[in-house]
Amino acid sequence: MWIDWTDGAAYCLGQMNRDCWYLYTLSHPFGEGDEWRGVNEPDQTLEVLMMDLDTDAMQIFTRQASSDARQATQKSGIHKILPGVQIDDFLFDPCGYSMNGILANGSYMTIHVTPEPHCSYVSFESNIPMASYRDVLVRVLACFRPAKFIMTVFANKGSVALSSHKELDGATHIGAYQRKDLHSCQFHKYHLTYAHYVKFPS
Numbered sequence: 001m002w003i004d005w006t007d008g009a010a011y012c013l014g015q016m017n018r019d020c021w022y023l024y025t026l027s028h029p030f031g032e033g034d035e036w037r038g039v040n041e042p043d044q045t046l047e048v049l050m051m052d053l054d055t056d057a058m059q060i061f062t063r064q065a066s067s068d069a070r071q072a073t074q075k076s077g078i079h080k081i082l083p084g085v086q087i088d089d090f091l092f093d094p095c096g097y098s099m100n101g102i103l104a105n106g107s108y109m110t111i112h113v114t115p116e117p118h119c120s121y122v123s124f125e126s127n128i129p130m131a132s133y134r135d136v137l138v139r140v141l142a143c144f145r146p147a148k149f150i151m152t153v154f155a156n157k158g159s160v161a162l163s164s165h166k167e168l169d170g171a172t173h174i175g176a177y178q179r180k181d182l183h184s185c186q187f188h189k190y191h192l193t194y195a196h197y198v199k200f201p202s
């Protein structure tokens, strides 16, 4: 069957001359009474994209400092980010790390670490439903200690995470981090908050 995916859009959030985040959306082409169109059940995604990370924290994700992935997971504290998570982790040679985790309720988390100092980068993503992501975020930041990070929360109608948008509106500071940018967007079925934080003094 031929599907015409014409209902797509590209967005750029943040400062286009500095750190920014590209978003590509696509609406399901069926609908209008015909068929199911997109996700109807409660759905949410938290993403934390971290840059310029602490060198000691990054050292853990090298074969020099950790003998295997399990050791890197334990030493970094990744296993404590979402208590009870079942983890499948991998430590690259000579460095680099990836993990996927699953919780009893079916929620996932995934982390990818690039520890090389000239381009250090860590991404965290989870669809765990929470009314507040503050505690999870604080635990993620404690593992990797970035100099700056972007966080995004997507939540649709019916998701408990809808209330996290309001909390994020007021979060001008999170621990040692100061907010530099905040965007709030409404899409067809989802609300999105984008925020950029920098460790101060920066």
Ligand SMILES: C[S@@+](CC[C@H](N)C(=O)[O-])C[C@H]1O[C@@H](n2cnc3c(N)ncnc32)[C@H](O)[C@@H]1O
Pocket: 092, 093, 094, 095, 096, 097, 098, 112, 113, 114, 115, 116, 123
């Ligand atoms: C964890 S992977 C993930 C990259 C991906 N772009 C991301 O961030 O989602 C990147 C890290 O693994 C390291 N690495 C080592 N061997 C690799 C391989 N065969 N494939 C991909 N990354 C490798 C890279 O040097 C880097 O530090």
